[in-house]
Amino acid sequence: MLKTYHYLIGYYKLRIKGWNLEKLINIAVSRGVNIWDVQRDRDGLVLNTSTYSYIQLKEISKTIDCLLEIEGKYGLPFFLARLRRRKILLVGPILFIIIIYILSSFIWSIEVNGVETIPTAEVLTAAKEAGLKVGVWKSDLELRQIERSLMTKLDKTAWVGIEIKGTKAFIKIVEKVVIPPEDPRPSHIIADKDGIITEVIVLEGKQLVKKGQTVKKGDILISGLMEDHITETSEEENYLIPRQRMVKAKGIIKARVWYEAYAESPLIKYTEQRTGKELKITGLKIGDKLIITQHKKEVPFRYFQKEEYVKRITFWRNLNLPVEAIITTYYEVNRIPEQIERDTALLDAKNLALNIVREQISQEAKIIEQKYTEILTSDPNLVRVRLLVEVEEELGQSVPIEEQGQDLSY
Amino acid sequence: MYQEDGAKKVTSQVADLFEIPRDIVMNLPKLTLIGNMLMYLENHRGIIQYDPELIRVNLMRGELRISGQNLIIRSIISEEIVVEGRIDQVSFVKED
Numbered sequence: 466m467l468k469t470y471h472y473l474i475g476y477y478k479l480r481i482k483g484w485n486l487e488k489l490i491n492i493a494v495s496r497g498v499n500i501w502d503v504q505r506d507r508d509g510l511v512l513n514t515s516t517y518s519y520i521q522l523k524e525i526s527k528t529i530d531c532l533l534e535i536e537g538k539y540g541l542p543f544f545l546a547r548l549r550r551r552k553i554l555l556v557g558p559i560l561f562i563i564i565i566y567i568l569s570s571f572i573w574s575i576e577v578n579g580v581e582t583i584p585t586a587e588v589l590t591a592a593k594e595a596g597l598k599v600g601v602w603k604s605d606l607e608l609r610q611i612e613r614s615l616m617t618k619l620d621k622t623a624w625v626g627i628e629i630k631g632t633k634a635f636i637k638i639v640e641k642v643v644i645p646p647e648d649p650r651p652s653h654i655i656a657d658k659d660g661i662i663t664e665v666i667v668l669e670g671k672q673l674v675k676k677g678q679t680v681k682k683g684d685i686l687i688s689g690l691m692e693d694h695i696t697e698t699s700e701e702e703n704y705l706i707p708r709q710r711m712v713k714a715k716g717i718i719k720a721r722v723w724y725e726a727y728a729e730s731p732l733i734k735y736t737e738q739r740t741g742k743e744l745k746i747t748g749l750k751i752g753d754k755l756i757i758t759q760h761k762k763e764v765p766f767r768y769f770q771k772e773e774y775v776k777r778i779t780f781w782r783n784l785n786l787p788v789e790a791i792i793t794t795y796y797e798v799n800r801i802p803e804q805i806e807r808d809t810a811l812l813d814a815k816n817l818a819l820n821i822v823r824e825q826i827s828q829e830a831k832i833i834e835q836k837y838t839e840i841l842t843s844d845p846n847l848v849r850v851r852l853l854v855e856v857e858e859e860l861g862q863s864v865p866i867e868e869q870g871q872d873l874s875y
Numbered sequence: 876m877y878q879e880d881g882a883k884k885v886t887s888q889v890a891d892l893f894e895i896p897r898d899i900v901m902n903l904p905k906l907t908l909i910g911n912m913l914m915y916l917e918n919h920r921g922i923i924q925y926d927p928e929l930i931r932v933n934l935m936r937g938e939l940r941i942s943g944q945n946l947i948i949r950s951i952i953s954e955e956i957v958v959e960g961r962i963d964q965v966s967f968v969k970e971d
Binding site: 486487490491494495497500501502503504505506510 | 921922923924925926927947948951952953
């Protein structure tokens, strides 16, 4: 701090020759003259003093017959004075600032965010066509226009935003959620599972099942074949002619469906506890080759946990050196067995089985009843459970009439 | 060295009683050594002799001799001296 102050104010390096140099120091100190870095050699003293104290020091040196000599002038004021004389020196820093300024007004990298289905390369190509690419002059970019043209080029986007931070352009994309178009072909609604019908609401088509009826997978629930009676007027009289019409069947059909799942849970659980012993193995990966710098044939622990830590050297932005240090740490653990009560283990197994079922059923499905039975296993430390779940859920899937034959052949 | 003086003894005891640092009450020098390369000396009374191998500093009573190699006075103000260099020995010399 003091050094910075001295530098800003400017200071002299003085050489003092004479006899009673200690006296000079003492008088200077008592008068509050600022001196520092006092060194002694054969010729006398070398010391630093600030520019404003110099006159005082000169007066003191006269009274005790010392010779004062300025050896050097340091600090910002002298530096600036020298600079004024040598203007060429200024060109360097100015050029440096200009180059930095110019380089920072280009786009150096582009990042695409928010894309899920559109490939990033496609976005970048579209951006390139719109004028946003690496190496482009920042102030030439018409961001709103590029955004608009990106929107039209990539028809799956709902919104495009471009933001420039420093030399990096961020393209943020919000994708449209595309709802698959409804198949307009006439179709049946067909059961996709076995079950007992609990509710039938037909919106269009011909109802073929009733409430309480058992259906099998593949049965037609609502038919797309409608039999209409069309009045046809002929010359003599009106006829009622049955005529088949094909429609797209629509409706809601709910049914009770059974699911079955098996799961097991151990009666003895092991909890792992670290003992504090550990082994570190450092490896070096260059490109694809792995070099282990410290080698031990095997891990000396019976039970252990393994942790891998990869260190990469990044030297500029996203440029990575193809060198990685991989530090693998093995922690020794004690396995502590814990006896679990049979009921708890059974419940665990049941919950596992229930999760398996939950993955199969739709979210709207309602679980009506669940029953589980234990199944004997050969392993005494394992309980096995068979879970039967009764669920009320929507049944039925739209299948085009012409495809029906092939689709249901399974 | 100050204990012989009766008045000083009392001051010292008073300072002890009120837990006041003695260097303030009794105007004693305070030395701070950082290894053997840097020494701060507070409460001095001027320099008697200055050579690269020996610095003698006047104290309230007696003097302090700092001997070593390449001794530099890093800074000197009326309250404090900072000595840098290879300090070999620091000794108090009684004033006769």
